Amino acid sequence: MGAAQTRSEHKYQDLSDRTGFSFEQIKNLHQRFQQLSGNEETLRKENLDSIPALANNPIKKQIVDAFFDKRNQRQDEVGRLEEIGFEQFLMVMSHFRPPTLKTTDEEKEALRKEKLRFLFNMHDTDNDGTITLTEYRKVVEELLSKSGAIGLEAAKAIADAAMLEVASTNVPHMAPDDFYEGITFEHFEQILKGLEMESRMHIRFLDVDTTTMRCGKSTS
Numbered sequence: 001m002g003a004a005q006t007r008s009e010h011k012y013q014d015l016s017d018r019t020g021f022s023f024e025q026i027k028n029l030h031q032r033f034q035q036l037s038g039n040e041e042t043l044r045k046e047n048l049d050s051i052p053a054l055a056n057n058p059i060k061k062q063i064v065d066a067f068f069d070k071r072n073q074r075q076d077e078v079g080r081l082e083e084i085g086f087e088q089f090l091m092v093m094s095h096f097r098p099p100t101l102k103t104t105d106e107e108k109e110a111l112r113k114e115k116l117r118f119l120f121n122m123h124d125t126d127n128d129g130t131i132t133l134t135e136y137r138k139v140v141e142e143l144l145s146k147s148g149a150i151g152l153e154a155a156k157a158i159a160d161a162a163m164l165e166v167a168s169t170n171v172p173h174m175a176p177d178d179f180y181e182g183i184t185f186e187h188f189e190q191i192l193k194g195l196e197m198e199s200r201m202h203i204r205f206l207d208v209d210t211t212t213m214r215c216g217k218s219t220s
């Protein structure tokens with residue numbers, strides 16, 4: 001009994017060190033993982049596809065895919081996973097962890113960069129280090145056309161105009177005939193420079209409020 005408890009504590013300590021979550025937060029997230037997986041040891045995409053709160057989300061696919069993207073596992077790997085275990089689930093959830101009162105300015109900056117990289121990866125679907133016009137257009141089309149307020153062609157036109165605006169900002173001396181390859185991560189950082197990401201990037205669609213990492217539907 002004592003040995004098993006010690007192993008469990010060591011495992012939780014390792015996960016806490018790697019993710020920044022407390023033991024209580026890890027326990028809460030494990031409870032939610034079990035609910036989503038049906039008490040299985042792994043999660044598959046269909047488990048997340050069935051979450052009611054995601055049903056009408058225009059970027060549902062990108063959100064779900066992010067959980068199975070090896071780039072989000074903090075191991076410098078690329079590719080896709082067919083299923084994930086709890087530790088892999090926890091690694092993805094850690095990208096939504098907000099800073100605490102004890103977080104230093106240096107740690108906040110690292111946290112911000114990490115969150116931006118996570119968002120960038122969601123849109124850089126082919127992992128070439130650039131969000132191309134095609135990738136950017138697809139996101140904008142989904143965001144605008146699925147709202148029902150605008151048609152597909154209009155959404156494409158808005159996406160094209162937005163990309164041209166980004167190009168003129170990031171490459172101000174670009175000639176008219178030059179081809180803009182797309183948004184690099186450095187450009188992405190500049191675009192979102194004024195946005196406070198450290199505490200704002202959190203999710204509720206898993207019935208987990210990531211500002212507190214407690215399971216259960218939010219009352220706010």
